[in-house]
Amino acid sequence: MPDWLAELLITLVKGVLVALALLTTFAYMTLIERRLLARMQIRYGPNRVGPGGLLQPLADAVKSIFKEDLRVTLADKLVYTLAPIVAIGMALTAFGGIPAGPAGSLFGEDPWVYHLDAGILALLALTSMGVYGIFLGGWASGSKYPILGGLRSSAQMISYELGMGLSILGLLMLVGSTSFISIVEWQAQNGWLLLFQSLGFALFIVSSFAEVNRTPFDLPEAEQELVAGYLTEYSAIKWALFQMAEYVNMITASAIMATLFFGGYRGPVFLEGLIPGISGWPIVWLVAKIAFFLFLFIWVRATLPRFRYDQLMRFGWKLLLPLALANTVMTAAYLAYGRGLGLWPLGLLSLAGLLLLLALSDRVRVLWNKPTGVRDAEGNLPARPVGGD
Amino acid sequence: MIMLVIALGIGILAVLVSALLGPKKATRAKLMAYESGNDPEHGGVGTGQRFPVHFYLVAMLFIVFDIETAFFFPLAVAYQKLVPFAFWEALTFVGLLLVGYYYILKKGVLEWT
Numbered sequence: 001m002p003d004w005l006a007e008l009l010i011t012l013v014k015g016v017l018v019a020l021a022l023l024t025t026f027a028y029m030t031l032i033e034r035r036l037l038a039r040m041q042i043r044y045g046p047n048r049v050g051p052g053g054l055l056q057p058l059a060d061a062v063k064s065i066f067k068e069d070l071r072v073t074l075a076d077k078l079v080y081t082l083a084p085i086v087a088i089g090m091a092l093t094a095f096g097g098i099p100a101g102p103a104g105s106l107f108g109e110d111p112w113v114y115h116l117d118a119g120i121l122a123l124l125a126l127t128s129m130g131v132y133g134i135f136l137g138g139w140a141s142g143s144k145y146p147i148l149g150g151l152r153s154s155a156q157m158i159s160y161e162l163g164m165g166l167s168i169l170g171l172l173m174l175v176g177s178t179s180f181i182s183i184v185e186w187q188a189q190n191g192w193l194l195l196f197q198s199l200g201f202a203l204f205i206v207s208s209f210a211e212v213n214r215t216p217f218d219l220p221e222a223e224q225e226l227v228a229g230y231l232t233e234y235s236a237i238k239w240a241l242f243q244m245a246e247y248v249n250m251i252t253a254s255a256i257m258a259t260l261f262f263g264g265y266r267g268p269v270f271l272e273g274l275i276p277g278i279s280g281w282p283i284v285w286l287v288a289k290i291a292f293f294l295f296l297f298i299w300v301r302a303t304l305p306r307f308r309y310d311q312l313m314r315f316g317w318k319l320l321l322p323l324a325l326a327n328t329v330m331t332a333a334y335l336a337y338g339r340g341l342g343l344w345p346l347g348l349l350s351l352a353g354l355l356l357l358l359a360l361s362d363r364v365r366v367l368w369n370k371p372t373g374v375r376d377a378e379g380n381l382p383a384r385p386v387g388g389d
Numbered sequence: 390m391i392m393l394v395i396a397l398g399i400g401i402l403a404v405l406v407s408a409l410l411g412p413k414k415a416t417r418a419k420l421m422a423y424e425s426g427n428d429p430e431h432g433g434v435g436t437g438q439r440f441p442v443h444f445y446l447v448a449m450l451f452i453v454f455d456i457e458t459a460f461f462f463p464l465a466v467a468y469q470k471l472v473p474f475a476f477w478e479a480l481t482f483v484g485l486l487l488v489g490y491y492y493i494l495k496k497g498v499l500e501w502t
Contacts, residue, residue, distance in 0.1 A: 015391050015392045019392075065406060066411055072421070074422055085400035092395070114391070121462060143422035144424060158448065162455060172462065173469070314501070328461070332479055335468060
């Protein structure tokens with residue numbers, strides 16, 4: 001067998017494995033989410049189908065395959081079918097670039113499906129392709145609620161993509177490379193980037209919540225306001241594909257956060273004293289960190305109410321964007337003139353920025369906002385409904 | 390690339406299987422667009438529904454600021470080799486952008502009503 005064929009086969013096997021693993025994780029994520037949300041609301045989640053509800057995802061999958069697949073008369077035939085495929089395709093592809101260990105650590109093979117030197121850029125590009133899936137899905141439905149949801153979601157996702165790209169610039173300056181492997185190895189030497197870029201991390205996690213349309217930013221599918229947004233006219237497996245794409249994006253976002261800020265596939269070094277070699281269990285650590293972030297996603301969903309749309313845009317453009325720029329300039333100034341002091345002053349500066357973010361985010365409702373509306377004869381603004389702001 | 394093929398393949402496969410296995414009994418009422426139980430008024434693809442100009446403005450601003458981000462990535466990666474000159478260069482660039490940002494802020498483009 002020639003070399004290139006063997007390589008192709010191995011990549012193919014790894015790709016299929018990653019895709020199947022993601023789909024299984026998605027299925028069980030829905031179950032775990034329902035169980036955890038139930039626990040947080042002092043009730044039981046699904047526990048009838050199989051032991052502890054373990055077969056519930058299977059039942060859901062079989063049901064969604066055997067349901068009738070309707071297409072509204074006014075819908076665009078091609079785009080309506082294509083949109084969920086695009087959404088799931090981009091979501092699954094994005095995960096393949098995440099390294100689950102150092103080169104050659106998976107039975108002699110590299111534990112990633114594809115490796116790019118511009119790994120982060122490729123990942124950002126792929127996740128932003130997901131916008132197409134959602135917007136086209138909304139547009140092609142030929143109905144009013146979906147198109148409103150699609151418009152909202154595209155505006156929201158591109159707004160927060162800016163914050164996402166800008167918030168990792170400081171990190172890239174510190175590491176000096178965009179490949180995931182170099183970033184993880186840098187952290188193995190200097191400590192987790194969370195310590196030096198806590199402001200960057202806070203901005204990044206907020207933007208990724210908005211990017212994957214999770215509460216408190218799930219306006220595109222705000223069921224109480226817009227029925228189900230872009231999902232309104234979808235049924236059967238196409239609806240399931242959109243849902244799948246959302247959850248897979250969530251898993252990918254968790255994996256990026258773990259890789260960029262939490263040391264990726266490497267465990268904390270201080271545990272070495274307890275059990276030698278413990279920080280060298282790559283996949284275990286990566287999965288543990290991803291699970292932590294997934295739990296965070298669910299926890300936040302059970303805790304926070306949804307933003308209103310104008311609050312959301314104000315938060316993205318007036319708070320996230322300037323602070324991300326400030327973080328970049330701060331890191332740049334530090335690297336230009338304070339490099340001799342070591343890294344911890346940068347960590348302190350970052351922490352101060354994080355406190356600023358927390359202080360300001362409470363004021364997001366009125367942030368730099370001029371009161372709009374026509375003044376009456378006495379020069380007063382029209383009264384606002386109590387508690388309605 | 391291979392990953393993309395696999396991922397799209399899974400999506401297409403799922404849609405095909407569902408199309409084969411699901412029941413097909415469409416009626417006129419089932420195929421109507423959802424509008425809270427009313428008969429849908431005009432609607433559908435390309436019927437000239439109107440939308441707030443805000444969405445257009447946000448898209449424009451996104452293009453401008455995303456290009457800025459694109460300029461920043463190579464600078465960030467090569468930054469440690471170019472200091473301190475690169476710092477002042479980057480600061481000038483950010484300063485120019487902030488002028489534009491201040492303008493749109495004062496124009497009220499970022500205010501949603």
